[in-house]
Amino acid sequence: MRTGPTGKLLRRDVVAELLRDRGGLLAIGGLGAPAWDITAAGDVPENLPLWGGMGAAAMMGLGLALAQPSRPVAVVTGDGEMLMGIGSLATIAVQRPRNLAIIVLDNEHYGETGMQETATRHGVDLAAMARGAGIGDCRLVRTAEEVTALREAMHAGAGPLFAQVKIDEAPVPLVLPPREASILQARMREAVLGPAAHLQ
Amino acid sequence: MPDAAEDWPDQIYGLLKEHSIRQVALVPDAGHSRLIKRCLADNDMRVVTLTTEEEGIGMLFGAWLGGEKGVLLMQSSGVGNCINMLSVPIAHRTPLPMIVTMRGDYGEFNPFQVPMGNATQQVLEAMGTLVKRADTPEDVAPTVNATLRMAFNTYRPTATLIGQRIIGAKTFGK
Numbered sequence: 001m002r003t004g005p006t007g008k009l010l011r012r013d014v015v016a017e018l019l020r021d022r023g024g025l026l027a028i029g030g031l032g033a034p035a036w037d038i039t040a041a042g043d044v045p046e047n048l049p050l051w052g053g054m055g056a057a058a059m060m061g062l063g064l065a066l067a068q069p070s071r072p073v074a075v076v077t078g079d080g081e082m083l084m085g086i087g088s089l090a091t092i093a094v095q096r097p098r099n100l101a102i103i104v105l106d107n108e109h110y111g112e113t114g115m116q117e118t119a120t121r122h123g124v125d126l127a128a129m130a131r132g133a134g135i136g137d138c139r140l141v142r143t144a145e146e147v148t149a150l151r152e153a154m155h156a157g158a159g160p161l162f163a164q165v166k167i168d169e170a171p172v173p174l175v176l177p178p179r180e181a182s183i184l185q186a187r188m189r190e191a192v193l194g195p196a197a198h199l200q
Numbered sequence: 201m202p203d204a205a206e207d208w209p210d211q212i213y214g215l216l217k218e219h220s221i222r223q224v225a226l227v228p229d230a231g232h233s234r235l236i237k238r239c240l241a242d243n244d245m246r247v248v249t250l251t252t253e254e255e256g257i258g259m260l261f262g263a264w265l266g267g268e269k270g271v272l273l274m275q276s277s278g279v280g281n282c283i284n285m286l287s288v289p290i291a292h293r294t295p296l297p298m299i300v301t302m303r304g305d306y307g308e309f310n311p312f313q314v315p316m317g318n319a320t321q322q323v324l325e326a327m328g329t330l331v332k333r334a335d336t337p338e339d340v341a342p343t344v345n346a347t348l349r350m351a352f353n354t355y356r357p358t359a360t361l362i363g364q365r366i367i368g369a370k371t372f373g374k
Contacts, residue, residue, distance in 0.1 A: 028262070048265060053288040056258025063262025063270065066223060066246055085258075087251030095248060181291040185265060193267045200267065200352075 001144035004168025030077025045191035055084030065100035093134035130162035209234035223270030225256030231301030253278035297351035307369035
Protein backbone atom coordinates (compact mmCIF):
# COMPACT_ATOMS: atom_id res chain seq x y z
CA MET A 1 0.00 0.00 0.00
CA ARG A 2 1.49 3.28 -1.11
CA THR A 3 1.95 6.47 0.86
CA GLY A 4 1.89 10.03 -0.44
CA PRO A 5 4.16 13.07 0.05
CA THR A 6 2.90 13.47 3.63
CA GLY A 7 3.93 9.91 4.44
CA LYS A 8 0.28 9.01 4.99
CA LEU A 9 -1.58 6.26 3.14
CA LEU A 10 -3.06 6.92 -0.31
CA ARG A 11 -6.85 6.99 -0.15
CA ARG A 12 -7.46 4.90 -3.26
CA ASP A 13 -5.17 2.16 -1.97
CA VAL A 14 -6.93 2.16 1.39
CA VAL A 15 -10.37 1.84 -0.17
CA ALA A 16 -9.25 -0.80 -2.68
CA GLU A 17 -7.97 -2.91 0.21
CA LEU A 18 -11.10 -2.37 2.34
CA LEU A 19 -13.41 -3.39 -0.53
CA ARG A 20 -11.28 -6.30 -1.74
CA ASP A 21 -13.10 -9.68 -1.96
CA ARG A 22 -16.10 -7.99 -0.43
CA GLY A 23 -18.67 -10.76 -0.74
CA GLY A 24 -22.13 -9.35 0.02
CA LEU A 25 -20.81 -6.19 1.64
CA LEU A 26 -22.86 -3.07 0.93
CA ALA A 27 -21.01 0.25 0.82
CA ILE A 28 -22.25 3.81 1.13
CA GLY A 29 -19.80 6.45 -0.06
CA GLY A 30 -20.08 9.92 1.48
CA LEU A 31 -20.31 12.82 -0.93
CA GLY A 32 -17.14 14.02 -2.58
CA ALA A 33 -13.94 12.07 -2.77
CA PRO A 34 -15.10 8.98 -0.79
CA ALA A 35 -17.87 8.47 -3.37
CA TRP A 36 -15.25 8.60 -6.14
CA ASP A 37 -13.01 6.27 -4.12
CA ILE A 38 -15.59 3.48 -3.77
CA THR A 39 -16.39 3.91 -7.47
CA ALA A 40 -12.70 3.57 -8.40
CA ALA A 41 -12.68 0.29 -6.50
CA GLY A 42 -15.48 -0.96 -8.79
CA ASP A 43 -18.71 0.70 -9.91
CA VAL A 44 -20.96 -2.12 -8.68
CA PRO A 45 -24.64 -2.20 -7.61
CA GLU A 46 -23.60 -2.90 -4.02
CA ASN A 47 -22.19 0.65 -3.90
CA LEU A 48 -24.29 3.70 -3.11
CA PRO A 49 -22.10 6.71 -3.89
CA LEU A 50 -23.66 9.96 -2.68
CA TRP A 51 -23.80 13.21 -4.63
CA GLY A 52 -25.31 15.09 -1.69
CA GLY A 53 -27.00 14.62 1.67
CA MET A 54 -23.93 15.85 3.54
CA GLY A 55 -23.93 14.64 7.13
CA ALA A 56 -26.28 11.69 6.60
CA ALA A 57 -24.02 8.91 5.28
CA ALA A 58 -23.60 7.21 8.66
CA MET A 59 -27.34 7.26 9.30
CA MET A 60 -28.00 5.75 5.87
CA GLY A 61 -25.66 2.98 6.95
CA LEU A 62 -27.68 2.50 10.13
CA GLY A 63 -31.01 2.17 8.30
CA LEU A 64 -29.47 -0.24 5.80
CA ALA A 65 -27.70 -2.30 8.47
CA LEU A 66 -30.91 -2.67 10.48
CA ALA A 67 -32.83 -3.71 7.36
CA GLN A 68 -30.16 -6.24 6.27
CA PRO A 69 -28.68 -7.59 9.50
CA SER A 70 -26.96 -10.54 7.83
CA ARG A 71 -24.90 -8.41 5.42
CA PRO A 72 -21.88 -6.31 6.34
CA VAL A 73 -22.51 -2.63 5.70
CA ALA A 74 -19.66 -0.12 5.38
CA VAL A 75 -20.03 3.65 5.31
CA VAL A 76 -16.93 5.17 3.72
CA THR A 77 -16.95 8.91 4.19
CA GLY A 78 -14.80 11.97 4.80
CA ASP A 79 -13.91 13.95 7.90
CA GLY A 80 -15.97 16.98 6.86
CA GLU A 81 -19.02 14.85 6.12
CA MET A 82 -18.72 12.99 9.42
CA LEU A 83 -18.31 16.20 11.40
CA MET A 84 -21.56 17.56 9.94
CA GLY A 85 -23.47 14.51 11.24
CA ILE A 86 -21.43 13.88 14.37
CA GLY A 87 -24.53 13.45 16.55
CA SER A 88 -25.42 10.35 14.54
CA LEU A 89 -22.58 8.54 16.31
CA ALA A 90 -24.68 8.73 19.48
CA THR A 91 -27.76 7.50 17.65
CA ILE A 92 -25.85 4.58 16.12
CA ALA A 93 -24.08 3.64 19.37
CA VAL A 94 -27.42 3.24 21.12
CA GLN A 95 -28.75 0.95 18.35
CA ARG A 96 -25.60 -1.24 18.32
CA PRO A 97 -25.86 -2.63 14.76
CA ARG A 98 -23.32 -5.48 14.73
CA ASN A 99 -22.94 -5.39 10.94
CA LEU A 100 -22.14 -1.67 10.55
CA ALA A 101 -18.69 -0.16 10.07
CA ILE A 102 -18.13 3.58 9.72
CA ILE A 103 -14.85 4.38 8.02
CA VAL A 104 -13.74 8.02 7.93
CA LEU A 105 -11.04 8.83 5.38
CA ASP A 106 -9.48 11.74 7.22
CA ASN A 107 -7.40 14.08 5.06
CA GLU A 108 -8.09 16.97 7.46
CA HIS A 109 -9.52 19.09 4.63
CA TYR A 110 -12.71 19.92 2.74
CA GLY A 111 -11.48 18.48 -0.54
CA GLU A 112 -14.28 19.51 -2.90
CA THR A 113 -14.33 23.19 -2.02
CA GLY A 114 -10.70 24.28 -2.17
CA MET A 115 -8.94 22.26 0.52
CA GLN A 116 -9.97 24.37 3.49
CA GLU A 117 -8.92 22.82 6.79
CA THR A 118 -11.43 20.82 8.84
CA ALA A 119 -11.52 20.59 12.61
CA THR A 120 -9.48 17.35 12.53
CA ARG A 121 -6.55 19.45 11.27
CA HIS A 122 -6.70 21.22 14.60
CA GLY A 123 -6.71 18.22 16.87
CA VAL A 124 -10.34 17.11 16.93
CA ASP A 125 -10.19 13.37 17.53
CA LEU A 126 -13.05 11.65 15.72
CA ALA A 127 -12.21 8.19 17.07
CA ALA A 128 -12.35 9.56 20.62
CA MET A 129 -15.71 11.18 19.86
CA ALA A 130 -17.04 7.86 18.58
CA ARG A 131 -15.68 6.11 21.67
CA GLY A 132 -17.33 8.74 23.84
CA ALA A 133 -20.62 8.10 22.06
CA GLY A 134 -20.37 4.48 23.14
CA ILE A 135 -19.21 2.68 19.99
CA GLY A 136 -17.17 -0.20 21.34
CA ASP A 137 -14.59 -0.72 18.59
CA CYS A 138 -13.01 2.62 17.63
CA ARG A 139 -9.69 2.72 15.78
CA LEU A 140 -7.20 5.25 14.56
CA VAL A 141 -5.64 3.72 11.44
CA ARG A 142 -2.29 4.85 10.01
CA THR A 143 -0.60 1.77 8.49
CA ALA A 144 -1.26 -0.80 5.80
CA GLU A 145 -1.38 -3.56 8.42
CA GLU A 146 -4.06 -1.67 10.33
CA VAL A 147 -6.09 -1.26 7.12
CA THR A 148 -5.97 -5.01 6.50
CA ALA A 149 -7.06 -5.67 10.09
CA LEU A 150 -9.87 -3.17 9.64
CA ARG A 151 -11.05 -5.00 6.52
CA GLU A 152 -11.25 -8.24 8.49
CA ALA A 153 -13.14 -6.53 11.30
CA MET A 154 -15.67 -5.12 8.79
CA HIS A 155 -16.63 -8.68 7.90
CA ALA A 156 -16.56 -10.08 11.45
CA GLY A 157 -20.01 -8.84 12.51
CA ALA A 158 -18.78 -7.61 15.89
CA GLY A 159 -19.69 -3.97 15.33
CA PRO A 160 -20.61 -1.28 15.40
CA LEU A 161 -17.12 -0.32 14.35
CA PHE A 162 -15.65 3.13 13.80
CA ALA A 163 -12.33 3.82 12.10
CA GLN A 164 -10.57 7.12 11.48
CA VAL A 165 -8.05 6.47 8.71
CA LYS A 166 -5.42 9.17 8.30
CA ILE A 167 -4.83 9.59 4.56
CA ASP A 168 -2.67 11.72 2.31
CA GLU A 169 -4.34 14.96 1.29
CA ALA A 170 -3.13 15.15 -2.33
CA PRO A 171 -6.08 15.16 -4.76
CA VAL A 172 -6.51 12.12 -7.01
CA PRO A 173 -8.26 11.87 -10.41
CA LEU A 174 -12.07 11.88 -10.36
CA VAL A 175 -13.79 8.56 -10.96
CA LEU A 176 -17.45 9.48 -11.25
CA PRO A 177 -20.39 7.11 -10.70
CA PRO A 178 -23.75 7.62 -12.44
CA ARG A 179 -25.25 10.97 -11.40
CA GLU A 180 -28.88 9.86 -11.78
CA ALA A 181 -29.56 8.91 -8.17
CA SER A 182 -32.70 6.89 -8.89
CA ILE A 183 -30.46 4.45 -10.78
CA LEU A 184 -28.07 4.25 -7.84
CA GLN A 185 -30.78 3.31 -5.34
CA ALA A 186 -32.64 0.98 -7.71
CA ARG A 187 -29.53 -0.98 -8.65
CA MET A 188 -28.60 -1.50 -5.00
CA ARG A 189 -32.14 -2.55 -4.10
CA GLU A 190 -32.18 -5.04 -6.94
CA ALA A 191 -28.81 -6.42 -5.83
CA VAL A 192 -30.15 -6.87 -2.30
CA LEU A 193 -33.77 -7.84 -2.90
CA GLY A 194 -33.80 -9.22 -6.45
CA PRO A 195 -36.37 -8.17 -9.07
CA ALA A 196 -39.02 -8.03 -6.31
CA ALA A 197 -37.37 -4.77 -5.24
CA HIS A 198 -39.24 -2.95 -7.98
CA LEU A 199 -42.60 -4.38 -6.95
CA GLN A 200 -42.40 -3.48 -3.25
CA MET B 201 -66.61 2.50 18.12
CA PRO B 202 -63.50 4.03 19.75
CA ASP B 203 -63.52 7.77 20.26
CA ALA B 204 -61.28 9.43 17.66
CA ALA B 205 -60.78 12.44 19.94
CA GLU B 206 -58.61 10.27 22.15
CA ASP B 207 -57.72 7.29 20.00
CA TRP B 208 -56.15 8.95 16.97
CA PRO B 209 -52.60 7.94 18.06
CA ASP B 210 -53.75 4.30 18.27
CA GLN B 211 -55.27 4.64 14.82
CA ILE B 212 -51.92 5.89 13.49
CA TYR B 213 -50.21 2.90 15.11
CA GLY B 214 -52.71 0.59 13.39
CA LEU B 215 -51.88 2.20 10.04
CA LEU B 216 -48.14 1.79 10.62
CA LYS B 217 -48.77 -1.95 11.14
CA GLU B 218 -51.02 -2.15 8.09
CA HIS B 219 -48.26 -0.61 5.96
CA SER B 220 -45.61 -2.96 7.45
CA ILE B 221 -43.55 -0.13 8.93
CA ARG B 222 -40.42 -1.59 10.56
CA GLN B 223 -38.28 1.45 11.34
CA VAL B 224 -39.63 4.39 13.32
CA ALA B 225 -37.26 7.37 13.46
CA LEU B 226 -38.16 10.21 15.77
CA VAL B 227 -37.29 13.20 17.85
CA PRO B 228 -39.90 13.08 20.61
CA ASP B 229 -42.86 15.44 20.81
CA ALA B 230 -45.50 15.46 23.50
CA GLY B 231 -48.16 15.17 20.80
CA HIS B 232 -46.62 11.88 19.65
CA SER B 233 -46.03 10.40 23.11
CA ARG B 234 -48.88 7.90 23.00
CA LEU B 235 -47.92 6.69 19.52
CA ILE B 236 -44.26 6.42 20.56
CA LYS B 237 -45.25 4.20 23.52
CA ARG B 238 -47.20 1.90 21.20
CA CYS B 239 -44.23 1.62 18.82
CA LEU B 240 -41.76 0.97 21.66
CA ALA B 241 -43.97 -1.88 22.88
CA ASP B 242 -43.88 -3.53 19.41
CA ASN B 243 -41.03 -6.00 18.92
CA ASP B 244 -41.41 -5.83 15.13
CA MET B 245 -40.63 -2.13 15.10
CA ARG B 246 -37.23 -0.58 15.64
CA VAL B 247 -37.69 2.79 17.30
CA VAL B 248 -34.67 5.04 16.83
CA THR B 249 -34.42 8.28 18.79
CA LEU B 250 -32.41 10.78 16.74
CA THR B 251 -30.22 13.65 17.86
CA THR B 252 -31.68 15.80 15.06
CA GLU B 253 -34.56 15.16 12.69
CA GLU B 254 -32.50 15.17 9.50
CA GLU B 255 -30.79 11.99 10.69
CA GLY B 256 -34.13 10.27 10.16
CA ILE B 257 -34.14 11.14 6.46
CA GLY B 258 -30.80 9.40 5.98
CA MET B 259 -31.86 6.45 8.09
CA LEU B 260 -35.13 5.85 6.22
CA PHE B 261 -33.30 6.10 2.90
CA GLY B 262 -30.96 3.37 4.13
CA ALA B 263 -33.94 1.32 5.31
CA TRP B 264 -35.51 1.53 1.86
CA LEU B 265 -32.23 0.47 0.22
CA GLY B 266 -32.43 -2.65 2.38
CA GLY B 267 -36.12 -3.31 1.70
CA GLU B 268 -37.66 -2.00 4.92
CA LYS B 269 -40.29 0.69 5.27
CA GLY B 270 -40.02 3.44 7.84
CA VAL B 271 -41.68 6.60 9.07
CA LEU B 272 -40.33 9.83 10.58
CA LEU B 273 -42.15 11.32 13.58
CA MET B 274 -41.37 14.86 14.69
CA GLN B 275 -42.65 18.22 15.82
CA SER B 276 -43.03 21.10 13.37
CA SER B 277 -39.84 22.80 14.63
CA GLY B 278 -37.94 19.69 13.48
CA VAL B 279 -39.06 20.22 9.90
CA GLY B 280 -36.69 23.18 9.81
CA ASN B 281 -33.80 20.84 10.57
CA CYS B 282 -34.66 18.69 7.55
CA ILE B 283 -34.75 21.15 4.68
CA ASN B 284 -31.63 20.37 2.64
CA MET B 285 -31.75 16.67 3.52
CA LEU B 286 -35.07 16.39 1.68
CA SER B 287 -32.93 16.43 -1.48
CA VAL B 288 -31.99 12.83 -0.67
CA PRO B 289 -35.41 11.17 -1.22
CA ILE B 290 -36.20 13.59 -4.06
CA ALA B 291 -33.02 12.91 -6.05
CA HIS B 292 -33.15 9.16 -5.38
CA ARG B 293 -36.95 8.95 -5.84
CA THR B 294 -37.51 7.06 -2.59
CA PRO B 295 -40.41 7.11 -0.09
CA LEU B 296 -40.26 9.33 2.99
CA PRO B 297 -43.49 9.57 5.00
CA MET B 298 -43.41 12.11 7.83
CA ILE B 299 -45.98 12.61 10.59
CA VAL B 300 -45.61 16.06 12.09
CA THR B 301 -47.30 17.35 15.22
CA MET B 302 -47.78 21.10 15.01
CA ARG B 303 -46.56 23.76 17.41
CA GLY B 304 -46.78 27.48 16.77
CA ASP B 305 -50.02 26.79 15.02
CA TYR B 306 -53.19 27.44 17.07
CA GLY B 307 -53.09 29.16 20.44
CA GLU B 308 -49.32 28.83 20.85
CA PHE B 309 -47.79 30.12 24.09
CA ASN B 310 -44.06 29.99 23.23
CA PRO B 311 -42.81 32.73 20.85
CA PHE B 312 -39.94 30.55 19.62
CA GLN B 313 -42.38 27.99 18.18
CA VAL B 314 -44.27 30.44 16.01
CA PRO B 315 -41.81 31.20 13.16
CA MET B 316 -41.26 27.56 12.18
CA GLY B 317 -44.82 26.48 13.00
CA ASN B 318 -46.16 29.19 10.74
CA ALA B 319 -43.79 28.21 7.93
CA THR B 320 -43.90 24.39 8.20
CA GLN B 321 -46.26 23.67 5.32
CA GLN B 322 -44.71 26.24 2.97
CA VAL B 323 -41.19 25.01 3.72
CA LEU B 324 -42.09 21.38 3.08
CA GLU B 325 -43.94 22.23 -0.11
CA ALA B 326 -41.10 24.45 -1.31
CA MET B 327 -38.91 21.33 -0.99
CA GLY B 328 -41.23 19.16 -3.06
CA THR B 329 -43.09 17.37 -0.27
CA LEU B 330 -46.77 16.47 -0.61
CA VAL B 331 -48.42 17.93 2.50
CA LYS B 332 -51.88 17.19 3.93
CA ARG B 333 -53.29 18.65 7.15
CA ALA B 334 -55.54 17.07 9.75
CA ASP B 335 -57.33 19.55 12.01
CA THR B 336 -59.94 17.26 13.57
CA PRO B 337 -59.34 13.94 15.34
CA GLU B 338 -61.51 12.16 12.75
CA ASP B 339 -59.26 13.45 9.96
CA VAL B 340 -56.02 12.08 11.40
CA ALA B 341 -56.26 8.42 10.34
CA PRO B 342 -57.40 9.00 6.74
CA THR B 343 -54.82 11.73 6.28
CA VAL B 344 -51.96 9.62 7.66
CA ASN B 345 -53.11 6.73 5.49
CA ALA B 346 -52.98 8.99 2.42
CA THR B 347 -49.50 10.19 3.43
CA LEU B 348 -48.20 6.62 3.77
CA ARG B 349 -49.82 5.50 0.52
CA MET B 350 -48.52 8.43 -1.50
CA ALA B 351 -45.00 8.00 -0.14
CA PHE B 352 -44.72 4.27 -0.85
CA ASN B 353 -46.74 4.23 -4.07
CA THR B 354 -45.25 7.31 -5.69
CA TYR B 355 -41.70 7.41 -4.19
CA ARG B 356 -41.34 10.85 -2.66
CA PRO B 357 -41.43 12.76 0.63
CA THR B 358 -44.94 13.20 2.01
CA ALA B 359 -46.21 14.66 5.28
CA THR B 360 -49.27 14.80 7.48
CA LEU B 361 -49.43 17.86 9.71
CA ILE B 362 -51.49 17.22 12.83
CA GLY B 363 -52.89 20.59 13.88
CA GLN B 364 -52.48 22.05 17.34
CA ARG B 365 -56.29 22.20 17.69
CA ILE B 366 -56.15 18.41 18.03
CA ILE B 367 -53.16 18.21 20.31
CA GLY B 368 -53.92 21.23 22.45
CA ALA B 369 -51.62 24.16 23.21
CA LYS B 370 -49.09 23.90 26.01
CA THR B 371 -49.74 26.81 28.37
CA PHE B 372 -47.25 26.48 31.26
CA GLY B 373 -50.15 27.42 33.52
CA LYS B 374 -50.80 30.79 31.82
